[in-house]
Amino acid sequence: MAERKTVPTMKDVAREAGVALGTVSKVVNGLPVGEEYRTRVNEAIIKLDYRINSYAKGLKATRTNTVAVLMPNLINPFFTSLVSAIGRALAAKGCRMLVYETDSDPGMEQANVILAEQQKVDGIICLSYNQNLKVSDGVTLISIDRYFGTRIPCVASDNYGGGMLAAEKLIENGCRHLAFLRIGTKLTNEPIKRKDGFIAACEAAGIEYTLKILDDGAPFSAFGDFLGEHYHDGKLDFDGIFCVTDSMAYLIKKMITEMGLRVPEDVQIVGYDGVQMFGDLDYTCSTIVQPVQAMAETCVDMVLNPDGAKNPSLVCLPVSYAYGGTTKA
Amino acid sequence: MAERKTVPTMKDVAREAGVALGTVSKVVNGLPVGEEYRTRVNEAIIKLDYRINSYAKGLKATRTNTVAVLMPNLINPFFTSLVSAIGRALAAKGCRMLVYETDSDPGMEQANVILAEQQKVDGIICLSYNQNLKVSDGVTLISIDRYFGTRIPCVASDNYGGGMLAAEKLIENGCRHLAFLRIGTKLTNEPIKRKDGFIAACEAAGIEYTLKILDDGAPFSAFGDFLGEHYHDGKLDFDGIFCVTDSMAYLIKKMITEMGLRVPEDVQIVGYDGVQMFGDLDYTCSTIVQPVQAMAETCVDMVLNPDGAKNPSLVCLPVSYAYGGTTKA
DNA sequence: TTGTATGCGTTATCAT
DNA sequence: ATGATAACGCATACAA
Numbered sequence: 003m004a005e006r007k008t009v010p011t012m013k014d015v016a017r018e019a020g021v022a023l024g025t026v027s028k029v030v031n032g033l034p035v036g037e038e039y040r041t042r043v044n045e046a047i048i049k050l051d052y053r054i055n056s057y058a059k060g061l062k063a064t065r066t067n068t069v070a071v072l073m074p075n076l077i078n079p080f081f082t083s084l085v086s087a088i089g090r091a092l093a094a095k096g097c098r099m100l101v102y103e104t105d106s107d108p109g110m111e112q113a114n115v116i117l118a119e120q121q122k123v124d125g126i127i128c129l130s131y132n133q134n135l136k137v138s139d140g141v142t143l144i145s146i147d148r149y150f151g152t153r154i155p156c157v158a159s160d161n162y163g164g165g166m167l168a169a170e171k172l173i174e175n176g177c178r179h180l181a182f183l184r185i186g187t188k189l190t191n192e193p194i195k196r197k198d199g200f201i202a203a204c205e206a207a208g209i210e211y212t213l214k215i216l217d218d219g220a221p222f223s224a225f226g227d228f229l230g231e232h233y234h235d236g237k238l239d240f241d242g243i244f245c246v247t248d249s250m251a252y253l254i255k256k257m258i259t260e261m262g263l264r265v266p267e268d269v270q271i272v273g274y275d276g277v278q279m280f281g282d283l284d285y286t287c288s289t290i291v292q293p294v295q296a297m298a299e300t301c302v303d304m305v306l307n308p309d310g311a312k313n314p315s316l317v318c319l320p321v322s323y324a325y326g327g328t329t330k331a
Numbered sequence: 332m333a334e335r336k337t338v339p340t341m342k343d344v345a346r347e348a349g350v351a352l353g354t355v356s357k358v359v360n361g362l363p364v365g366e367e368y369r370t371r372v373n374e375a376i377i378k379l380d381y382r383i384n385s386y387a388k389g390l391k392a393t394r395t396n397t398v399a400v401l402m403p404n405l406i407n408p409f410f411t412s413l414v415s416a417i418g419r420a421l422a423a424k425g426c427r428m429l430v431y432e433t434d435s436d437p438g439m440e441q442a443n444v445i446l447a448e449q450q451k452v453d454g455i456i457c458l459s460y461n462q463n464l465k466v467s468d469g470v471t472l473i474s475i476d477r478y479f480g481t482r483i484p485c486v487a488s489d490n491y492g493g494g495m496l497a498a499e500k501l502i503e504n505g506c507r508h509l510a511f512l513r514i515g516t517k518l519t520n521e522p523i524k525r526k527d528g529f530i531a532a533c534e535a536a537g538i539e540y541t542l543k544i545l546d547d548g549a550p551f552s553a554f555g556d557f558l559g560e561h562y563h564d565g566k567l568d569f570d571g572i573f574c575v576t577d578s579m580a581y582l583i584k585k586m587i588t589e590m591g592l593r594v595p596e597d598v599q600i601v602g603y604d605g606v607q608m609f610g611d612l613d614y615t616c617s618t619i620v621q622p623v624q625a626m627a628e629t630c631v632d633m634v635l636n637p638d639g640a641k642n643p644s645l646v647c648l649p650v651s652y653a654y655g656g657t658t659k660a
Numbered sequence: 661t662t663g664t665a666t667g668c669g670t671t672a673t674c675a676t
Numbered sequence: 677a678t679g680a681t682a683a684c685g686c687a688t689a690c691a692a
Binding site: 024 | 685686687688
């Protein structure tokens with residue numbers, strides 16, 4: 003009748019079941035225990051509504067079944083689709099996910115790594131271009147899209163192949179002069195390879211191309227200037243554009259439309275990421291689709307791999323092309 | 332020279348600094364300690380690179396500075412914007428966030444609540460329509476968009492006011508016959524009030540209206556049938572539509588366009604949520620914008636409120652209207 | 661196979 | 677103000 007003020011512990015279960023503490027622990031952890039004892043303990047657990055205290059458990063244990071995920075933000079749909087897929091893959095393996103938004107700020111990233119380590123996470127999956135990120139030896143770190151060296155496994159989409167595919171699709175659709183548009187950090191990272199693949203495909207096909215690469219922080223209007231320079235007699239110098247992300251493709255399409263040109267009739271555009279409206283409706287543009295689920299599963303397998311030393315240092319997963327209205331057919 | 336194999340503990344810091352264990356604890360927790368001791372301890376902490384073990388801390392402490400967030404998914408941009416805002420609000424208060432995707436499945440929801448409780452979270456913020464969700468007495472539960480009764484605080488946008496606003500804006504833009512379209516659970520929840528507000532505004536203005544409400548799980552094509560029934564001589568019976576979400580507005584706009592009608596010239600559409608392209612670009616349609624940040628901050632304030640009994644049972648936060656191309660002007 | 665005892669890293673309650 | 681010590685809940689090595 004009196005409200006149980008205190009949460010039941012193993013000791014309470016042991017008393018209730020009339021067995022020893024250690025026996026309860028074994029039942030809870032699935033270790034061999036006599037059949038009758040097991041039933042008694044399980045009944046007591048249900049009766050008392052006993053829940054294991056993961057803090058007490060984590061104090062001794064080396065594993066906490068918790069993984070931290072560091073993302074620049076949870077606004078960009080590509081990032082959230084990664085978080086979603088990682089979360090599902092972790093849940094399937096009985097792991098919890100701590101999510102940290104870093105705003106790509108090195109200070110934030112480091113602070114969050116420290117928070118995660120205090121939480122004794124089993125590992126960290128991060129999307130960061132921070133050169134100097136320091137992680138303790140004990141924690142497995144998996145990087146998405148940034149190669150930190152052989153010691154830290156990196157998971158990425160096949161950016162080089164994706165760049166090629168984008169150029170090939172545009173050429174296949176009749177384009178004869180392509181442009182590559184990018185804005186972003188100068189730091190070495192995997193997405194930079196999109197340009198290399200693009201160039202390789204253009205050269206293989208003997209197609210003319212133009213590059214416009216802006217530093218991170220440059221005003222987006224610089225692309226407007228660029229388009230203006232290449233606009234003569236009512237048409238652009240190029241008839242196909244590969245934008246480094248879908249988000250940029252969206253903005254470029256808007257600019258081009260405002261110039262009075264039609265997409266895809268006058269200019270075709272291909273983006274990169276595979277972002278869909280409302281997450282699962284139409285693609286926002288014709289695009290190179292990143293294999294988000296495969297990437298997430300790979301990250302999770304590797305971060306949970308007890309023998310981290312055996313992890314490869316770079317895994318590139320295959321991309322695909324999807325029509326999204328900004329190319330012909 | 333030998334690699335420190337074991338992580339330093341408070342005991343190590345105490346030995347290094349030549350003080351007692353308790354003193355270190357006080358320094359770490361900002362309790363009053365003699366100036367000289369404090370410096371010595373801090374130096375030792377830095378020298379050993381000591382990090383507090385939150386599992387050991389959580390074992391004794393009643394607070395763990397961790398809050399669980401249960402969302403139907405991390406695909407819908409409205410949900411992810413909530414998670415993002417909640418995460419930032421929690422981080423600002425020094426709290427960690429555990430994220431669980433439930434797929435709105437009652438079993439998942441309950442399982443995740445249990446996981447969260449094992450993790451001894453300080454509270455749970457959830458978006459669930461589950462009638463029977465059971466949460467232990469000790470944990471504060473805050474609900475978004477679903478009123479569970481006076482004991483569980485609910486945070487929502489002003490759904491009634493938003494419904495009114497949608498109708499008013501359409502009428503203001505010249506509409507004379509409105510339609511309200513909704514698909515979703517029949518269970519009592521706050522978003523249902525969008526309809527009531529809509530009706531109230533229509534009646535106040537003496538404007539004709541039509542409702543079409545589908546059960547969750549009904550095929551979306553039923554709306555196509557509905558539109559067909561109201562299509563005569565190249566025009567629809569109504570000239571303004573309020574859709575219960577932006578996602579639905581997107582699909583309805585597509586249907587209407589495919590019928591050969593123009594949006595907004597022939598039919599104007601208003602959605603609800605305030606979803607933006609790529610999270611921070613254009614609105615996907617003219618819409619009633621939910622005050623996501625205010626909602627998140629309210630949830631966090633309440634979930635962290637030590638005196639949970641003083642929390643209100645329902646907080647409705649004001650919405651606003653945003654133009655997104657599917658209305659005139 | 662089951663029970664007992666010890667320790668994990670921290671906080672909190674004591675004396676000092 | 678500081679130092680010693682007893683919990684906290686569980687896992688585990690060890691004794692029965």
